[in-house]
Amino acid sequence: MNARRTTFHPKWHRERMPIFWWLRKWNYTKFITRELTSFAVGYAALFFLAQIACAARGEESWSRLQAWLRTPAVLAFHGIALLFLLIHSVTWLNLAPRALSMRLGGRRVPSGAVLAGHYAAWLLASAAVAWVLVGTGR
Amino acid sequence: MKRSREPFFWALFSSGGMLAALVLPALLFLTALAGPLGWVTIRGVGEFREIVHSPLARLVSFVLVFLSLFHWAHRFRYTLYDGLQLYHLNALIATVCYGGASALTLAAAWVLWLAG
Amino acid sequence: MAETVTLEVQRYRPETEGEPTWERFEVPCQPEWMVLDVLNYVKDQVDGTLSYRWACRMGVCGSCGMTVNGEPALTCATYLRDLPRGPVRVAPLAHFPVIRDLVVDVTDFVDKLARVKPWIIRKEDKPLSEGEYLQTPDELERYKQLSMCINCALCYSACPIYPLEPEFVGPAAIALAQRYNLDNRDQGASEREEILSSQDGVWCCTFVGECSVVCPKHVDPAGAIQRHKVTSTIEWFKSALLPWRKR
Numbered sequence: 001m002n003a004r005r006t007t008f009h010p011k012w013h014r015e016r017m018p019i020f021w022w023l024r025k026w027n028y029t030k031f032i033t034r035e036l037t038s039f040a041v042g043y044a045a046l047f048f049l050a051q052i053a054c055a056a057r058g059e060e061s062w063s064r065l066q067a068w069l070r071t072p073a074v075l076a077f078h079g080i081a082l083l084f085l086l087i088h089s090v091t092w093l094n095l096a097p098r099a100l101s102m103r104l105g106g107r108r109v110p111s112g113a114v115l116a117g118h119y120a121a122w123l124l125a126s127a128a129v130a131w132v133l134v135g136t137g138r
Numbered sequence: 139m140k141r142s143r144e145p146f147f148w149a150l151f152s153s154g155g156m157l158a159a160l161v162l163p164a165l166l167f168l169t170a171l172a173g174p175l176g177w178v179t180i181r182g183v184g185e186f187r188e189i190v191h192s193p194l195a196r197l198v199s200f201v202l203v204f205l206s207l208f209h210w211a212h213r214f215r216y217t218l219y220d221g222l223q224l225y226h227l228n229a230l231i232a233t234v235c236y237g238g239a240s241a242l243t244l245a246a247a248w249v250l251w252l253a254g
Numbered sequence: 255m256a257e258t259v260t261l262e263v264q265r266y267r268p269e270t271e272g273e274p275t276w277e278r279f280e281v282p283c284q285p286e287w288m289v290l291d292v293l294n295y296v297k298d299q300v301d302g303t304l305s306y307r308w309a310c311r312m313g314v315c316g317s318c319g320m321t322v323n324g325e326p327a328l329t330c331a332t333y334l335r336d337l338p339r340g341p342v343r344v345a346p347l348a349h350f351p352v353i354r355d356l357v358v359d360v361t362d363f364v365d366k367l368a369r370v371k372p373w374i375i376r377k378e379d380k381p382l383s384e385g386e387y388l389q390t391p392d393e394l395e396r397y398k399q400l401s402m403c404i405n406c407a408l409c410y411s412a413c414p415i416y417p418l419e420p421e422f423v424g425p426a427a428i429a430l431a432q433r434y435n436l437d438n439r440d441q442g443a444s445e446r447e448e449i450l451s452s453q454d455g456v457w458c459c460t461f462v463g464e465c466s467v468v469c470p471k472h473v474d475p476a477g478a479i480q481r482h483k484v485t486s487t488i489e490w491f492k493s494a495l496l497p498w499r500k501r
Binding site: 017019022032035036038039041042044045046047048049051052053055056058059062066069070074075078079081082085086088089092093096099121122125126129130132133134135 | 152154155156158159160161162163164165166167168169170171173174175178179180181183185186187189190199202203206207209210213214216217221222223242245246249250252253
């Protein structure tokens with residue numbers, strides 16, 4: 001007896017999944033929010049590209065960009081974008097150890113160590129980015 | 139049985155997600171908030187043009203943009219698919235997401251090529 | 255002075271009703287009771303027609319999975335004192351067709367378990383004269399967590415993808431396949447690969463992670479699925495870039 005082939009079985013009751021199933025349970029809502037952080041990732045990448053394009057075009061283009069960035073609405077927007085980007089990073093790094101099963105010298109590396117390694121990498125990468133953007137200070 | 143093409147897109151999604159998680163927050167924070175608000179002094183445009191001239195810098199930038207875009211594409215595709223139960227539009231959604239990411243990646247390549 | 259708990263239970267009597275209904279019972283209870291004890295009281299003393307499954311009453315057989323206060327749970331492992339004050343709502347295990355009251359049809363789940371070939375597969379059996387298959391504690395540790403699955407199907411009930419894509423093989427089946435893939439005595443990974451790497455296999459999963467949250471045995475099927483995605487992807491690239499490689 002195969003449940004799939006009895007789709008129109010008259011007596012079994014089947015609940016339909018509502019369109020907004022992800023609003024029904026807090027964990028599902030958290031999940032969808034986490035997934036929507038992909039927009040922050042896409043935007044941040046394109047914003048980075050736009051900055052390069054402006055820099056390549058010259059001083060004037062760059063100044064206009066900087067002025068636009070200082071407007072309150074844009075600052076607020078980027079604040080929110082950064083928040084979503086941070087949610088992406090934190091949720092991603094927290095989940096990464098579960099997808100990896102690292103073995104070193106025959107023994108499994110504890111997930112706490114893998115997690116710490118990921119956060120250390122985040123710190124290092126951020127420092128590298130800061131060095132590229134800011135230099136070593138004047 | 140036809141070999142699923144999913145591993146390819148998943149590889150782009152996961153490497154993009156990791157790279158984005160490590161690099162993008164600092165990048166956005168410094169260039170869109172700390173810099174404009176005057177908390178730090180970002181390098182001047184002249185210095186950036188110098189950096190952008192280097193092929194290595196442009197390659198790294200391209201990889202970052204390419205993987206981030208495909209990370210978005212893969213994730214958004216599944217969010218639409220499951221979040222709004224749009225299975226009947228699977229082909230359309232896949233085309234829009236990966237197609238959009240591909241188009242933007244080409245635009246990125248063009249911008250970065252010209253910046254050299 | 256006995257305490258009472260209000261049980262709100264979903265009834266479904268297909269011979270008389272087209273839709274499920276809710277029924278309330280006031281049940282005298284003891285402080286150490288489980289939800290199962292409340293159901294048993296109702297069945298024994300109040301309404302013998304209440305239908306539900308249970309067996310071991312100690313959380314090892316996987317029979318008594320139901321939806322308790324909106325979450326998938328084993329009724330024999332859910333203490334009343336761990337639930338918030340107020341009525342205890344018991345409904346059938348979500349995402350499965352309801353046959354009657356709290357009894358669901360799990361044929362789909364059982365079918366999928368069988369499809370992943372959950373047994374040791376050998377290309378060649380060792381002759382008896384060579385003795386047992388040896389396994390060190392480290393080798394056991396690689397898959398032991400996954401072997402704890404009691405086939406209770408709570409993970410299918412927690413997974414939002416399963417009801418949306420009914421062909422999805424599902425968390426327990428994939429975790430079980432991994433249990434054998436990671437067992438050093440098994441040589442059947444390639445036989446399981448077709449179902450695991452198909453569109454209904456690991457690639458349906460978007461790492462919601464609810465399956466691992468509700469698993470009463472802490473199997474972490476979500477982690478097992480992600481790890482298989484990594485394995486599958488590496489294999490895919492190897493066969494794409496090195497097609498002459500012998501599997």
